[in-house]
Amino acid sequence: MEEFLRKHLTFLTSFWNKIHPSHLPSNCSLGFFDPEAVSLQPDLDSNPELPDISLVSVLYDFTARGMDELSVQRGDKLSIIKEDGEYVLARRLSGELAMGYVPANYVAKIDRETASSNWYFSGITRNEAQLLLVSPPNCHGSFLIRDSESSPGEYSLSVRNHTKINHFRICKGPSGSLCIQQGHTFPSLEELLTFYMVNWKVIQSPLLQPCIRKRTPEKDEWERPRSEFMLRRKLGEGYFGEVWEGVWKNTLPVAIKVMKQADMRAEDFTKEIQNLKSLKHDKLIKLYAVCSMGEPLYIVTELMRKGNLQSYLSSAEGKELRTVCLIDITCQVADGMTYLEEQHVVHRDLAARNILVGNNLICKIADFGLARILKDDVYSTRGDTKIPVKWTAPEAANYRTYSSKSDVWSYGILLYEVFTYGQCPYEGMTNQETIQQITQGYRLPRPVTCSPNIYCTMLECWSVNPEDRPSFLDLREKLYSIYRRLQHSLS
Template identity: 50%
Template sequence: MESFLRERLNCLNCLWDKIWPPENPVVNVNTISSTVQHIYTDLVTALYSFDARSTDELTIEEGEELYKLSDEGEYILARKQTGSMESGLVPASYVAQSGLPGGHYTIQDPWYFEVASRTDAERLLMSPPNAHGSFLVHPSDSTPGQYSLAVRNKDKVTHFCISVSARGEFYIQNEKLFASIKELISFYKVNWKLVKSPLFQSCVWVAYQRDQWERPRIEFKLVKKLGAGNFGEVWEGLWNNKDKVAIKTFKQDHINESDFKKEVDALKSLCHKNLIQLYAVCTVGEPVYIVTELMSKGSLQQFLRGNEGHHLTAANFMHIISQVGDGMVYLESKHVVHRDLAARNVLVGEKLVCKIADFGLARLLKDDLYSLQCNMKIPIKWTAPEVLTYGKYSTKSDIWSYGIMIYEVFMLGQPPYQGMNNQEVMAKLTLGYRLPKPDQCSPDVYKLMLECWQEKPSQRPSFYEFVLKLTAIQHSVQ
């Protein structure tokens, strides 16, 4: 019997050694048991492909199995099983544990989560949009190699230990054994009364993310290119093949990485009806995606130049510039400098709703890309003199650009300083030249525009002061 079992079930040698100790043991049984457990519990499967961006990282393909050597915060140190067996860092969210005792079960189901503890599982299940009957499976935090089923039952979470038999079968109740956890879950979804906790739906993953804004690239599809600019390209896209979104793409070598995280974190904290809402980011791999809401009528510049622009009234013009002003007042209160305010960076939706886009993104670019020395990448005709001379951005330089944007609105999207090149504009501004009043602009509004273009930044109004004056003009007209 001993030789039969050792030959056909050698994966349980540590058990046979306990029942029939070898006459001349050369390795400690506990060491064998620990080693076997380490091999099984540290096998992971790549959920997505990942291209290494440095020598510290490891390129992997979707579905590839790897050995996890250690946890490194947001990454794991992994080693390939084939070829030269190279090792490197891989994003932890790109892999899932694929080995259990017996090595025959792959965990890639939506109800499986690598949460660290019962407390994390409970916090996840009790968070919206999860509800009564939501469930998940996670590694046991008390018994390595075992698993736990957590089920939300109204206003509490019930935990069930998923044990593994000597033959590698899984069970919650001793008399009911299953070849895989998937089969176990399927059984209890139907026969949930046996555990007195309904398993209605898998827990929603988006509620538990180390960074809920970071999403796998596989979730997004680029559908239609909408435009390109200093930052990269803008696409209409689909999120999970159903929700329309706007996707701005960046090349890694164009991004100032030291500022990227700080600026994107700032974007996550901003919320105003006249700012484009950030939905998600995809920063692993290339190109980087920044995903936002999609505005149906495109940029304000395009809208003004189109057929609808020619039918706008004076009240419509005031409504547009007021909305942008409100959004900029909010950014000013949050100490966020836009750096590239212009009609091309304001988007238009239904019912003439206007929202500012690309706020703060100029900081993401490497300095040499967004400079006077690099083919005039700075939008000279929208930029305040102190930026061109000293590189000093502030809300006061933004208010200068806002004045130019107002000029664009009343000129139906025509560019400012027509007939002049950048050098001529810079020279004329130094001599005190300012854009003339558009025909459709009232003297009162033009007076405010001139205040935006004061030579000294300290003499220009804040956005708050500007909007107060603009509101007063609107009320006097009505």
């Protein structure tokens, strides 16, 4: 390889002599080169007229594996000096001046028009475009053009229409013409945008002003590359995506929640992830890491070996639990919910399926706050779809009014699940029938294994007026008192 490069890329002779001085004649001096330096900058400075075959944008991160390769990051701008099979010899145009080989399929050609336009955002994903467009000072009518993720070399137009982000594929024809719709082709992106600014009703999205750029926030210690995690075994699937058992850096067992960006409200994602990072309590599932750059999104947490509480209670081991153990479970959940209540965080989907069980019957709350990320229509009460209407307080189901008091209602349903060993509430009823029955005053009956004082607590949780429901602090104290009395009687 070295001899080939020496023969065909003679302009790199000084570079190779620097790396392999053994090829130099014994009386040859290294001249101005620092023997310890590894940058290509001296070569670039001494050859300022290197030809620019084309301007390209980097599609994927690439780490150099040798001195002849160039490390690049997605979004970098490069000038192609030479095409060589599956690789291109490229010169970096920003940051530290350097050149080297990069895989040809890691770059896509761009033209001078896009490089100098304030509406062109190179190297950003669909989700990153959404986050930019919904962030202040951008507003209704803000737009940008980005590289297509699915079709390298083509583009996508992203437009903010009030609170919704619309994405349009910009196809490129054989002659280089561009179009969003058949019959409307344009020689350049500038002319395409000019047409749709005037005729915005064709795509039902007004193009009022280019998206305003902002500095990309620095990655914090929670953000980790997806390559550090390996998915091993699918544990389940729910409203928030798939849950997998995995391993972090080939050593630490973890649970990985895999979420699709298409099912999320982008403007809420960042806020809720920050909530997850800031909340710390012994009865909340511990967050380890987040992979939010690109798709799919990973939320990485500690692994609870016995799975979710609903499945555990209905298992052979769960059905053997005595009443004192069941009350212990409810106390642990009340403890974690008291902390969330104090932090003014609303869970929105408190249920046995979102309580995870570990060894020694340790229980922890999961998925707190993630319901805000989902699109509004996921929580519709129409039809008998798989939504948590049967766990949701009437004011939340009917009017989207969520609060700690609506979580208290859900906690009452969770009590019912625990004392029926995982039985589904309102079994046999559709979501619509459930809402109608609750509105008419119907309440779930007392489970056989449930004492009258605990059932009385359930009924308090299901008070029509949210203000009449107890706080989680009250619930925790009441249930701990019942637990201590029962423990004392058994001893």
